[in-house]
Amino acid sequence: MGKGRVVANRYRLEEELGRGGMGVVWRAADLELGRQVTLKRSLDEDAGQIRREARIGAGLLHANVVTVFDTVVDGDARWLVTEYLAARSLEELVDDGGPLPEDRVRKIGAQLAAALAGMHARGIVHRDVKPGNVLVTADDVAKLTDLGIARWTEVTRTGGAQLTGTLGYVAPEVADGAEAGPASDVFSLGATLYAAIEGRSPWGSGEDGPFAQMRRAAGGRPVPAERAGPFAPVLAALMARHPADRPTAAEAVTLLTADAPAPRRSRRRLRRRLLTAAAVVAVAVLVTGFVLTRTDPPAPAPAVAAAAPNTLGADPAATDPCAAISTDALASFGEPFVDPEVLTFGTCAVTTTLADGTGQVQTRFALTGPLRYPTRPPVPGKMGEIERPEAKNGTCERAISLADANRVVVTSYPVTEAREAPVCAISEAVLSGVLPMLANGPLPRRTQPFPAWSLAHVDACGLLGTAAVSAAAGRTPPPDHEFGGWGCTWEADPRTITVDFDREWPLEADEDVPGERIRLGSRTAIVAPVPGGKPQCAVTIIHRSYTPVLPVLRGTPASREELAVVTLEDTGAAGGDALCAGARTLAATVAARLPS
Incomplete structure (x- = not known):
């Protein structure tokens, strides 16, 4: 498929921007709306990967994140349609023009920190912040790109960063085998800005091989900065060896825009100082908007000021x-x-x-x-x-x-x-x-907390581990978090796994509720194919029966039940019945992890 080809009867391919081991990226003309867009396609035709990236990016709207528009299908291929930016990657800018001056690095860094703050407020971690994933326009508007999954990190405008490029910006804890979190993104932001002002990775040039970089990264021993000057304390704070000693992304915005950089200090002290400053309110309003791993119970809305109108506030859940x-x-x-x-x-x-x-x-x-x-x-x-x-x-x-x-x-x-x-x-x-x-501001907050035993305190994405998802889906796709963390989806074509929380009238003795009653540990569950639509089987686990504090609707049962519903879908299955055995296995894992 080459230049001039029209995709999905709408997008004409005009220029190949990058190609790596897993995908290809084109600049294209949107023939319907008359605008330039970017099209991305997986070379191994993994449509599920494209859909996941679309789902991640569709609602992550931020001035400093490349916008996802749509996905389209053309023949056997699915394409991701995103905003086209007349820009160069930060990696290209440094490679072609040398290290950047401090004021320009600060300007770019503050924009990236604001974007990360918005992602982290949604419980999302980018996991691959590096110069090759930062696009910079001629007037220094910076945008994070590569929203999707680690495999897409090979697709860049220059044809693909190698493993050494990723290792050059990885946080020490990640290099040492830990899962990436928000603090890891902050470290990678610091490493990216280090490269912008120093002209090289903090873990060295990579000329001595990736394993040498990995050892330096795991040991937390960056090459000392030579050009940073007064900017060095900011880099030191962002790249602190221990995650707890780094500022949050929102605090990093203040560090990068402050007239005088703050010295390195523990995260606890840094947060206390920043939260007393009026600048925090301005920082909070900046962040909106992103990918892959959730660490704490999510707050789907961006970190906006507590009284921001037309929002759900800083804690939407x-x-x-x-x-x-x-x-x-x-x-x-x-x-x-x-x-x-x-x-x-x-x-x-x-x-x-x-x-x-x-x-x-x-x-x-x-x-x-x-x-x-x-x-x-x-x-x-x-x-x-x-x-x-x-x-x-x-x-x-x-x-x-x-x-x-x-x-x-x-x-x-x-x-x-x-x-x-x-x-x-x-x-x-x-x-x-x-x-x-x-x-007039966010909607009212809850005045009565959920009981300690309630599923409202549980992260649905944490109820199925990697092994269980991989066994059922054939691989381990990244989880997609629903509002409040009260639902989670793993999509790996042709299979989709979901875990959702619900509340209902008592189900076990309700003859109108079809399905086989089984026991999963100490809990009752109901197994039944889902009628209509795609082949699915659902297992409804009764977590707890309780009596509501407030009156219930006249004519309805006096008690209610909290439920965890596990659904397995397979578009290639003959019917929902064929999926119930797999759904039961998944539900057994979920039931074992529910709070007592």
Whole structure:
């Protein structure tokens, strides 16, 4: 496939930008919108890899991260469509023009630190920050690229960084075999800026081989800086040997923009000093937006100021969806009843008994993370337009993307005989009551904490280890975190594994709930193929039965159950029944790791 070829009847390939062992990158013309874009394709036709990168990048909107637009299929190949940037990599700039001056390095570094702060606020780690993955425009706008997975690190504008290039910027703990975390990204940022001002990696040029670099990296012994001058203390802080001694990415923004750099100190002392400065508020507003590994329970929204309007605030998972619903807005339709004890932890259900006596309408108010495949890229820092899709099967949805890329979704549908109910008007009323609250700051926080035993405190992605995922999927794809950490997806074509948390009425004795009742350790679980759509089998694990503190909807059971639902999907399977054995094995691993 060469220059002039049109991909998916829309994108004309114009210039090959890079090719490595795993993929190829082209500049292309979008014939429909008349703009330049970048197209990326896996050379081994791993469509799942492309989809994962698209899902990672779709909602990670930041001025200093290359924007993902779409994925398209052309024949047997899937392409990733991203923003095209008329820029050169930082690696090229240094190779061609020599080391950069301190003020330019600071400017580039502050932008990269802001991008990393946004990623880390979402519980995401880039894992491969290095000069080859930084694009710099002529006016020094810097953007992190290579959103996806480690295998994509070979694809650069110059044709592919080798293993020594990656080793040149790796943190000591990663070189020593530990998993990369946010602090590792901060180290790699420091190593990247070291290279920009010194003209070489802190672990040496690599001329003596990758193993020598690896030994230096694992020992935390960088080559002393010679050109850094007054910038050396900043580099020393970012590249501290121990992760706990490094600043966070948000704190790094302040270090890089400060008139006088801070000396190296322990992370605890550094954080105390920075958090007393007014500059922290400005730093917090800067960050929006990215890849691969989650370390702490995630906060899907960027680290915005606590009172930032049109956002879910600094801790989106702490938002109380029920407190955001105005029952006054529903009073004109009938008698609303708010039930906070069903569905996911980020969802509230309101059942309205209609005033005309025709039945009831249930409205689900849900907080979610960014769309994986948005029809149009949201504008960072701005609310999107209200989305009003046509009602289908009596169900009406209204949604809006917030300024922090999280979303509010309102869905209404009849639950009894209310066939002619004004479901769209009800959805509009709920959303209209929420928007003024958002305009005045984040939505209300929860006043009642979840019980200590609740799955609300559990990271869904931590319930399946690498071995279990690899055994079921054939390889170990990176996990995709859902809002609040209350769901997780591993996608490895043709198989997809999901773990989701839910709350429901008691299931075990409910004859209307199909499936085989089994025991997984001390817990009951229900195994059943998922009807309709793609071949799937789900195992619903009953984590705990409890009695809600608040009253429940009249006519419903007095107790509720927290559930962990494990689903195995295989597009190549003959049916869901064929997947139930594998789903049971995965569910057994999850059940064993649930809190007692």
